Amino acid sequence: MTRSRAMLPYVVWMTIFIVVPLFLVIYYAFTTRDANGTALTLANFQRAFQPIYLKVLARSLKLAVFSTAVCLLLGYPVALIMAGKAFSRKSTIMLLFVIPMWMNFLLRTYAWLTLLERNGALNQLLSRIGLPTLNILYTDYAVILGMVYNFLPFMILPIYSVLSKIDQGVIEAASDLGANKLVVFLRVVLPLSLPGVVSGIIMVFMPALTTFVISRLLGGGQYTLVGNLIEQQFLVVGDWGFGSAISMVLIVLILISMAVMSFFEKGEEGATLW
Amino acid sequence: MTDQQLVNLVGVSKVYDGTAALKGIDLYIRRNEFLTLLGPSGCGKTTTLRLIGGFEQPTTGKILFEGVDITGVPPYKRRVNTVFQRYALFSHMNVFENIAFGLRIKKMDEKTIRAKVGKMLELVNLVGYENRSVDSLSGGQQQRVAIARALVNEPEVLLLDEPLAALDLKLRKEMQQELKKMQRQLGITFLFVTHDQEEALSMSDTIAVMKDGEIQQIGTPEDIYNEPKNAFVAGFIGESNIVDGIMHQDKLVEFAGTCFDCVDGGFGPMEPVDVVIRPEDIKLVKPGDGKLQGVVRSVTFMGVHYEMIVEAHGIDWLVHSTLMEPPGSEVGLYVTPMDIHIMKKVAAG
Numbered sequence: 153m154t155r156s157r158a159m160l161p162y163v164v165w166m167t168i169f170i171v172v173p174l175f176l177v178i179y180y181a182f183t184t185r186d187a188n189g190t191a192l193t194l195a196n197f198q199r200a201f202q203p204i205y206l207k208v209l210a211r212s213l214k215l216a217v218f219s220t221a222v223c224l225l226l227g228y229p230v231a232l233i234m235a236g237k238a239f240s241r242k243s244t245i246m247l248l249f250v251i252p253m254w255m256n257f258l259l260r261t262y263a264w265l266t267l268l269e270r271n272g273a274l275n276q277l278l279s280r281i282g283l284p285t286l287n288i289l290y291t292d293y294a295v296i297l298g299m300v301y302n303f304l305p306f307m308i309l310p311i312y313s314v315l316s317k318i319d320q321g322v323i324e325a326a327s328d329l330g331a332n333k334l335v336v337f338l339r340v341v342l343p344l345s346l347p348g349v350v351s352g353i354i355m356v357f358m359p360a361l362t363t364f365v366i367s368r369l370l371g372g373g374q375y376t377l378v379g380n381l382i383e384q385q386f387l388v389v390g391d392w393g394f395g396s397a398i399s400m401v402l403i404v405l406i407l408i409s410m411a412v413m414s415f416f417e418k419g420e421e422g423a424t425l426w
Numbered sequence: 427m428t429d430q431q432l433v434n435l436v437g438v439s440k441v442y443d444g445t446a447a448l449k450g451i452d453l454y455i456r457r458n459e460f461l462t463l464l465g466p467s468g469c470g471k472t473t474t475l476r477l478i479g480g481f482e483q484p485t486t487g488k489i490l491f492e493g494v495d496i497t498g499v500p501p502y503k504r505r506v507n508t509v510f511q512r513y514a515l516f517s518h519m520n521v522f523e524n525i526a527f528g529l530r531i532k533k534m535d536e537k538t539i540r541a542k543v544g545k546m547l548e549l550v551n552l553v554g555y556e557n558r559s560v561d562s563l564s565g566g567q568q569q570r571v572a573i574a575r576a577l578v579n580e581p582e583v584l585l586l587d588e589p590l591a592a593l594d595l596k597l598r599k600e601m602q603q604e605l606k607k608m609q610r611q612l613g614i615t616f617l618f619v620t621h622d623q624e625e626a627l628s629m630s631d632t633i634a635v636m637k638d639g640e641i642q643q644i645g646t647p648e649d650i651y652n653e654p655k656n657a658f659v660a661g662f663i664g665e666s667n668i669v670d671g672i673m674h675q676d677k678l679v680e681f682a683g684t685c686f687d688c689v690d691g692g693f694g695p696m697e698p699v700d701v702v703i704r705p706e707d708i709k710l711v712k713p714g715d716g717k718l719q720g721v722v723r724s725v726t727f728m729g730v731h732y733e734m735i736v737e738a739h740g741i742d743w744l745v746h747s748t749l750m751e752p753p754g755s756e757v758g759l760y761v762t763p764m765d766i767h768i769m770k771k772v773a774a775g
Contacts, residue, residue, distance in 0.1 A: 321512060328479060328508045
């Protein structure tokens with residue numbers, strides 16, 4: 153009784169800021185407004201599935217998958233090292249990964265703009281030591297770099313938290329039963345850490361798929377991901393119906409990918425977002 | 427003699443962050459023996475087991491296995507397996523895969539694995555549980571899986587680290603008997619670690635009593651119980667009355683203001699000693715008879731016997747007897763010379 157009453161503010165909050173906007177998006181996606189008033193329509197979705205927009209969606213998916221993969225490849229070893237019992241500087245490393253997050257997201261991303269410029273800090277350093285300069289600003293690579301830089305902590309933290317909770321006794325038991333370090337990792341540590349990997353993937357993949365700031369800043373003005381497309385429809389073009397339709401396509405896409413991930417994850421529940 | 431010694435610890439010590447957990451112990455385990463390391467927590471018994479398992483390296487000394495030095499050998503290359511205190515089962519595998527883990531690493535073929543695991547499931551009474559997740563099992567069942575997972579590898583020595591500590595009394599008694607039965611059936615050497623003296627007495631061929639990183643006494647359960655070497659062993663194994671005494675001469679000791687005949691000797695003249703008397707060795711006789719006169723202070727019914735506290739000469743004596751004397755009654759106390767155990771005083775600390 154008291155518990156459900158204590159939930160009330162949260163329910164009100166979620167209704168106003170999540171449920172109502174969601175229904176508004178659905179409403180705008182399926183309706184059209186002209187001089188005669190409002191009418192039901194599927195035209196917005198027909199438009200969303202035109203090749204030109206599907207291409208944007210495919211590109212967004214590709215970049216999100218790629219950055220998530222890079223985050224996983226970079227993040228897992230870090231989490232593994234930090235969770236190791238021999239490692240005593242856990243908090244220092246953790247701090248190093250978390251400090252950038254204290255800074256504003258936009259500023260962090262702007263900083264890369266300066267670093268990656270044709271005459272930016274990175275290229276000055278490269279030419280000083282006699283290496284060819286890199287011109288990756290306004291390309292896929294810059295966008296991926298921005299995503300990995302911004303989202304890497306979201307991969308490391310859930311994996312680290314699951315890894316550090318693995319009972320040391322289980323690792324000793326595997327070793328006792330004849331497993332060398334590699335076998336212990338492959339057959340015990342890795343499977344037990346999958347819930348963390350799944351959380352990490354979801355927490356990186358979702359913002360990577362929907363970002364429009366990173367792609368705008370590091371990808372340049374002409375660079376369009378699905379996030380930019382939605383932003384344009386709402387803020388520039390003013391076609392709320394079409395913008396809502398793409399948003400819904402994106403939401404469905406995310407739901408599908410999360411369902412796929414939870415299929416792979418059979419371990420602990422608490423570690424995931426579901 | 428030496429060919430019987432399967433594992434040998436030679437002057438093994440272990441220091442953790444400046445604190446000595448083991449102070450140079452020598453210990454050997456004979457083939458097919460059920461050896462128990464017994465002692466209070468922090469006595470070094472688990473450290474000893476972990477050194478033999480290879481999870482820790484000794485600070486000094488060496489460990490021999492069939493005469494070969496295995497001190498630096500990692501756990502996965504040792505022919506010993508361990509049953510861990512909290513079982514440490516693989517929660518991402520079912521019962522069958524947990525038990526098959528060691529065999530799969532040895533790359534045995536599927537048919538052999540099925541046969542071996544099947545035999546183990548029978549041994550630990552878990553036939554039909556193959557596909558259950560280990561988290562769905564009770565404590566006793568998880569423990570059986572842990573034992574089967576270790577035994578299926580046919581180790582030379584099975585190390586058991588307080589494996590029964592988490593079980594309730596009835597289950598613990600059952601598992602004690604089952605473990606002992608398995609050990610006889612399989613002819614595997616068991617090294618068992620416990621702080622429960624009753625468990626140690628009922629299961630072991632040999633007991634090593636440990637305290638503060640040192641072995642106090644090694645012997646058969648009967649030896650340890652009947653002839654404890656010092657007051658610590660006497661106090662730890664079973665209940666005891668331990669009082670201060672003075673050795674007047676060989677076979678004559680004074681305690682509680684009275685001289686008693688005893689059977690021990692070899693002490694200096696008038697040397698202070700510990701006198702140990704088991705509560706069941708004190709006979710209550712008519713007042714006036716016996717060497718000491720006392721008053722019953724309290725009586726507790728324990729099932730098989732009564733536990734009474736009798737005050738005599740300012741000392742509370744713990745007495746076990748099947749006959750009850752009501753509180754307040756005057757009694758005489760009698761102890762046969764055989765049952766008076768004289769021990770050298772251990773230096774304090």
